[in-house]
Amino acid sequence: MSKAAAGPMAEMEGVVTVVQEGRFQLTDLGGVSHNFMLSRFALAETEQLPALQNAQSRVRVKYSQADKLIAYLAHRIDLLDVA
Amino acid sequence: MEIHPFARAREYPDSVFHDVIPNESELTGGVTIEPGKQYGFFTDTTVCIGCKSCEVACKEWNNLPADDIGLTGQSYDNTGALSANTWRHVNFIEKKQALADDTAERPARGVRDNDQNAFQSGWLMMSDVCKHCHHAPCMESCPTGALFKTEFDTVVVQQDICNGCGYCVSACPFGVVALNPLDGKAHKCTLCYDRLKGGLEPACAKACPTESIQFGELSDLWERAATRVEDLHARGVTSAYTYGTPDAPGATGDMKYLNSFFLLTDRPEAYNLPAAPTRPSNRVAPAFAAGLSTIAGLALAAAVLFAGAKTTRD
Numbered sequence: 001m002s003k004a005a006a007g008p009m010a011e012m013e014g015v016v017t018v019v020q021e022g023r024f025q026l027t028d029l030g031g032v033s034h035n036f037m038l039s040r041f042a043l044a045e046t047e048q049l050p051a052l053q054n055a056q057s058r059v060r061v062k063y064s065q066a067d068k069l070i071a072y073l074a075h076r077i078d079l080l081d082v083a
Numbered sequence: 084m085e086i087h088p089f090a091r092a093r094e095y096p097d098s099v100f101h102d103v104i105p106n107e108s109e110l111t112g113g114v115t116i117e118p119g120k121q122y123g124f125f126t127d128t129t130v131c132i133g134c135k136s137c138e139v140a141c142k143e144w145n146n147l148p149a150d151d152i153g154l155t156g157q158s159y160d161n162t163g164a165l166s167a168n169t170w171r172h173v174n175f176i177e178k179k180q181a182l183a184d185d186t187a188e189r190p191a192r193g194v195r196d197n198d199q200n201a202f203q204s205g206w207l208m209m210s211d212v213c214k215h216c217h218h219a220p221c222m223e224s225c226p227t228g229a230l231f232k233t234e235f236d237t238v239v240v241q242q243d244i245c246n247g248c249g250y251c252v253s254a255c256p257f258g259v260v261a262l263n264p265l266d267g268k269a270h271k272c273t274l275c276y277d278r279l280k281g282g283l284e285p286a287c288a289k290a291c292p293t294e295s296i297q298f299g300e301l302s303d304l305w306e307r308a309a310t311r312v313e314d315l316h317a318r319g320v321t322s323a324y325t326y327g328t329p330d331a332p333g334a335t336g337d338m339k340y341l342n343s344f345f346l347l348t349d350r351p352e353a354y355n356l357p358a359a360p361t362r363p364s365n366r367v368a369p370a371f372a373a374g375l376s377t378i379a380g381l382a383l384a385a386a387v388l389f390a391g392a393k394t395t396r397d
Contacts, residue, residue, distance in 0.1 A: 018146050019146075020144075020145050020146040020147075020277075021145075021242040022242055022268065023145075023146045023147065023148070024146070025146055035148050037148065037263075037265055039265065039266065040247070040264075040265065040266050040267035040268075046242040046268075047243045066148070066265055067265070068150060069148045069149070069150050069168065069265070070148050070150075070152065071148030
């Protein structure tokens with residue numbers, strides 16, 4: 001797990017295991033699942049998420065804590081398993 | 084067509100399944116889900132116990148985060164209201180106990196006619212949800228076509244097309260649709276569109292332990308609701324009625340009917356439902372005509388005034 005220290009742009013690595021609309025669950029390398037929501041300014045689109053889940057790709061997510069939600073706000077998703 | 088759930092349950096004697104059961108809704112809801120038919124919810128509030136299984140199931144399946152963290156101060160209600168992240172909400176309505184000085188002009192609001200102690204006063208519970216209106220105002224107001232009717236006659240927001248304008252939010256007569264400022268999109272119950280496509284009944288209906296939320300074909304649900312109302316009337320609960328079935332309260336103002344309808348025992352307002360919802364699109368033509376009439380009237384008045392002024396100068 002590469003969960004960085006708390007800050008405006010922390011990072012986490014893992015596998016996208018559940019996708020619903022713009023929300024997804026990232027299971028980190030320690031097996032713990034976290035809820036994410038795509039930010040309106042994210043460098044990714046809603047329709048790109050199911051492909052990540054289907055491929056079970058390893059990704060790195062840059063995120064911040066969502067205000068008044070038990071979820072993180074994803075700002076950027078980078079693929080780590082690019083062949 | 085209704086199928087008795089036990090009819091197919093014998094096909095699966097094991098308690099552990101390694102694959103998805105084909106047409107699982109036949110076992111859990113007694114209904115076969117087929118595209119082209121109309122489906123919806125019948126929520127019988129008289130058997131709701133306020134357990135919030137529906138809220139949990141909805142959040143779990145749809146991966147919706149918990150919001151509005153903290154104590155609301157509203158008795159047992161911790162989600163507060165329907166929102167972009169809460170698509171099922173159980174209303175807890177505490178009714179005033181009957182008092183000795185209640186009169187015919189000012190009747191008691193209690194559920195029973197006796198004097199109840201405060202801690203035993205009557206409670207109404209209702210699991211609120213998107214009504215999936217037959218004439219959906221949110222869909223009519225959407226400028227991008229993000230809201231659409233599915234093959235199951237339900238209303239869904241396509242997230243990749245929604246531009247977050249919020250017209251649907253103000254158009255909804257029930258205050259169901261909400262914008263999420265974090266992702267800039269409109270959100271509401273999808274009646275578990277993805278589950279319906281896979282032959283599964285919606286998560287909330289499957290999780291409901293008292294069958295307060297029933298999922299099925301609309302025609303079947305209307306029959307069930309009518310039978311239930313008759314039954315309740317026969318038992319002395321004469322206040323029971325349906326909200327959202329054709330020609331009933333909730334289906335006013337050209338709404339025709341609601342795919343998610345309710346059985347209530349008090350005024351709609353007691354459940355935070357509008358007594359007579361209407362389609363905002365029906366007000367567009369009169370509003371436009373009123374605007375045009377105003378412009379024409381002002382132009383006529385200006386012409387008369389200028390003509391009068393010119394005559395005076397001459």
